Amino acid sequence: MSDxxxxxxxxxxxxxxxxxxxxxxxxxxxxxSNTLKNxxxxxxxxxxxxxxxxxDNLEEFWALKEINFEVKKGxxxxxxxxxxxxxxxxxxxxxxxxxxxxxxxxxxxxVASLLEVGTGFHPELTGKENIYLNGAILGMKRWExxxxxxxxxxxxxxxxxxxxxxxxxxxxxxxRLAFAVAAHLEPEILIVDEVLAVGxxxxxNKCLGKMGEVSKSGRTVLFVxxxxxxxxxxxxxxxxxxxxSIKLHGKTLDIINEYLTLGSDxxxxxxxxxxxxxxxxxxxxxxxxxxxxxxxxTIIDVSTPIDIIIDFINLVxxxxxxxxxxxxxxxxxxxxxxxxxxxxxNKGLHRVIVHIPGNFLNDDVYTIDNYFVxxxxxxxxxxxxxxxxxxxxxxxxxxxxxxxxxxxxxPKFNWEYYEI
Amino acid sequence: xxxxKEFSNIIIEPGRIEKNYWTDLWRYRELFYVLTWRxxxxxxKQTAIGVAWAVIRPLLTMMIFSVVFGKLAKLPxxxxxxxxxxxxxxxxxxxxxxxxxxxxSNSLTGNTNLISKIYFPRIIxxxxxxxxxxxxxxxxxxxxxxxxxxxxxxxxxxxxxxPFFTILVFFTSFGIGIWLTALNVKYRDFRxxxxxxxxxxxxxxxxxxxxxxxxxxxxxxxxINPMVGIIDGFRWCIIRDNTExxxxxxxISIIVTLLFTLIGIRYFRRAEKAFADYI
Numbered sequence: 258m259s260d261x262x263x264x265x266x267x268x269x270x271x272x273x274x275x276x277x278x279x280x281x282x283x284x285x286x287x288x289x290s291n292t293l294k295n296x297x298x299x300x301x302x303x304x305x306x307x308x309x310x311x312x313d314n315l316e317e318f319w320a321l322k323e324i325n326f327e328v329k330k331g332x333x334x335x336x337x338x339x340x341x342x343x344x345x346x347x348x349x350x351x352x353x354x355x356x357x358x359x360x361x362x363x364x365x366x367x368v369a370s371l372l373e374v375g376t377g378f379h380p381e382l383t384g385k386e387n388i389y390l391n392g393a394i395l396g397m398k399r400w401e402x403x404x405x406x407x408x409x410x411x412x413x414x415x416x417x418x419x420x421x422x423x424x425x426x427x428x429x430x431x432x433r434l435a436f437a438v439a440a441h442l443e444p445e446i447l448i449v450d451e452v453l454a455v456g457x458x459x460x461x462n463k464c465l466g467k468m469g470e471v472s473k474s475g476r477t478v479l480f481v482x483x484x485x486x487x488x489x490x491x492x493x494x495x496x497x498x499x500x501x502s503i504k505l506h507g508k509t510l511d512i513i514n515e516y517l518t519l520g521s522d523x524x525x526x527x528x529x530x531x532x533x534x535x536x537x538x539x540x541x542x543x544x545x546x547x548x549x550x551x552x553x554x555t556i557i558d559v560s561t562p563i564d565i566i567i568d569f570i571n572l573v574x575x576x577x578x579x580x581x582x583x584x585x586x587x588x589x590x591x592x593x594x595x596x597x598x599x600x601x602x603n604k605g606l607h608r609v610i611v612h613i614p615g616n617f618l619n620d621d622v623y624t625i626d627n628y629f630v631x632x633x634x635x636x637x638x639x640x641x642x643x644x645x646x647x648x649x650x651x652x653x654x655x656x657x658x659x660x661x662x663x664x665x666x667x668p669k670f671n672w673e674y675y676e677i
Numbered sequence: 678x679x680x681x682k683e684f685s686n687i688i689i690e691p692g693r694i695e696k697n698y699w700t701d702l703w704r705y706r707e708l709f710y711v712l713t714w715r716x717x718x719x720x721x722k723q724t725a726i727g728v729a730w731a732v733i734r735p736l737l738t739m740m741i742f743s744v745v746f747g748k749l750a751k752l753p754x755x756x757x758x759x760x761x762x763x764x765x766x767x768x769x770x771x772x773x774x775x776x777x778x779x780x781x782s783n784s785l786t787g788n789t790n791l792i793s794k795i796y797f798p799r800i801i802x803x804x805x806x807x808x809x810x811x812x813x814x815x816x817x818x819x820x821x822x823x824x825x826x827x828x829x830x831x832x833x834x835x836x837x838x839x840p841f842f843t844i845l846v847f848f849t850s851f852g853i854g855i856w857l858t859a860l861n862v863k864y865r866d867f868r869x870x871x872x873x874x875x876x877x878x879x880x881x882x883x884x885x886x887x888x889x890x891x892x893x894x895x896x897x898x899x900x901i902n903p904m905v906g907i908i909d910g911f912r913w914c915i916i917r918d919n920t921e922x923x924x925x926x927x928x929i930s931i932i933v934t935l936l937f938t939l940i941g942i943r944y945f946r947r948a949e950k951a952f953a954d955y956i
Contacts, residue, residue, distance in 0.1 A: 355954055361689065365686055377790065381718075396795075
């Protein structure tokens with residue numbers, strides 16, 4: 258036998274989706290009212306043993322198709338791809354939460370998933386009881402938990418509270434207990450899905466540490482994340498998934514670079530024709546552009562200075578105009594608002610450029626709102642989110658922290674050291 | 678690490694879960710045990726009065742039924758037994774049946790985070806809910822013993838058949854329960870239908886009254902309700918000089934139970950593959 262521990266052959270998973278479906282679940286009344294429509298397709302699908310679906314237009318949607326790969330013992334494989342590319346579906350199939358539609362997977366070795374903090378914890382039960390419960394959920398046998406119980410309690414540092422219901426725990430204690438259990442799992446194959454996105458910083462660090470430890474002891478890790486830093490630090494190889502298929506499989510760094518240049522997390526430019534320029538009788542916007550000043554101008558990372566260029570047509574003679582720009586992050590929080598000095602303009606085409614320095618924005622997706630203001634007081638025209646762009650992280654020095662960098666902005670100030 | 682061997686070679690392909698259903702259930706017995714233990718523990722911990730609740734509920738129901746049906750409506754008891762004993766003998770299976778149905782059908786939707794994150798045979802969850810209700814059944818049984826002691830009532834020799842009826846009511850609840858559970862995941866309307874079934878069932882089953890008040894010509898139709906045969910069976914076991922057991926209703930109960938258990942398991946197995954996609 259070779260040392261292949263996971264072998265995936267021609268794996269596919271399809272869902273039948275109804276386009277009218279808005280609810281998370283089907284209600285009988287919807288089903289009844291929709292039966293007449295599309296009843297033929299539905300009956301056919303039902304006869305094949307499928308599920309009943311509400312919706313007008315039924316469509317077969319392949320969340321995964323023709324997935325083939327092999328993982329060898331001791332490999333640490335990162336799985337990357339955009340939201341909705343099929344990463345999580347792949348993990349769901351691998352951990353048997355849902356069945357594939359086609360293909361076959363062969364797994365040799367005990368599989369455990371590092372789940373969200375304290376999955377299955379029951380608030381009414383004590384710490385001790387939850388250790389047993391959570392252990393069983395993560396796939397440990399009772400004798401195994403019994404054997405490791407003292408170690409787990411030690412590791413969590415919660416001896417004093419072990420007979421207290423966890424509903425009285427602080428969130429930090431909760432996480433510590435959950436992690437203590439997870440850390441004592443001894444799987445041959447560890448599956449981790451985006452745990453780094455949930456939980457607090459301490460938990461993230463512990464998880465990463467655990468993963469490093471697990472892989473050092475020759476066990477296999479599958480790691481799904483959006484966090485390129487973590488993937489790069491922990492994985493020996495990576496798989497890039499796009500639209501449900503494997504686009505690339507290879508060395509981590511190559512795959513990450515490929516993924517980063519793929520981007521559609523941004524729309525860097527918008528141009529309008531004369532007849533459909535946004536605006537009004539005072540102002541019309543012709544184009545708006547984001548320019549990267551990086552050596553590779555297709556990439557914007559946290560150290561890259563960028564220019565925002567706005568071309569507009571002034572329609573009223575001698576207006577005193579200034580531009581005001583609000584930059585917002587993914588969550589919609591404004592990062593800053595800056596406005597240009599006012600200027601009295603002739604009729605015609607004008608260009609405004611604003612320079613945003615490097616080492617200022619954090620890694621995130623940003624968008625802008627721009628306002629055309631007259632006499633520094635009246636808003637003539639407001640344009641909402643015409644462009645957006647993604648700022649990438651860069652390889653970090655002098656740190657073991659791979660989570661998202663804290664803060665709305667990420668400046669690099671001057672630090673000085675003196676011996677005094 | 679021998680015990681882990683059974684987990685160590687997994688093949689995943691379409692229809693695989695279906696094929697290895699019963700072996701998988703055996704593999705996951707540990708989780709089954711732990712989840713049942715959790716449900717029992719939580720059930721008696723969560724409410725302020727805990728176990729007392731399992732005592733108060735049937736006791737109060739019995740008192741009210743005895744007053745309303747026995748004293749006010751003056752309905753006859755069976756074989757000269759005190760009315761409270763007659764009511765309680767019926768409450769035993771009925772309360773088990775109704776709590777099973779309610780707990781069972783909510784069990785999956787209450788464990789969403791587990792179902793969407795780990796694999797195990799889903800049937801574990803509703804089954805553990807039924808087993809938990811079974812604990813209540815035993816508590817109620819102890820209460821019945823106390824009531825009989827109070828009335829100095831000696832049960833009929835037929836009480837030796839009680840285990841049989843207990844098993845029967847367990848499977849009736851199991852069969853109907855898991856079927857409704859699977860339906861409840863797909864059609865959340867069942868959340869409203871199930872309490873309705875339970876409420877209505879109380880009136881068409883001989884809990885507060887005795888089956889002998891039903892006219893002969895309606896007896897067969899009345900017996901289609903599987904709980905009629907079971908409840909009358911419990912009374913037949915416990916109450917002396919009870920010659921009125923309509924045995925056809927017992928046969929109907931057995932057939933319905935078998936049928937529902939088969940349908941329930943089949944339907945549940947078919948539906949469970951997609952629970953994670955649905956819930």
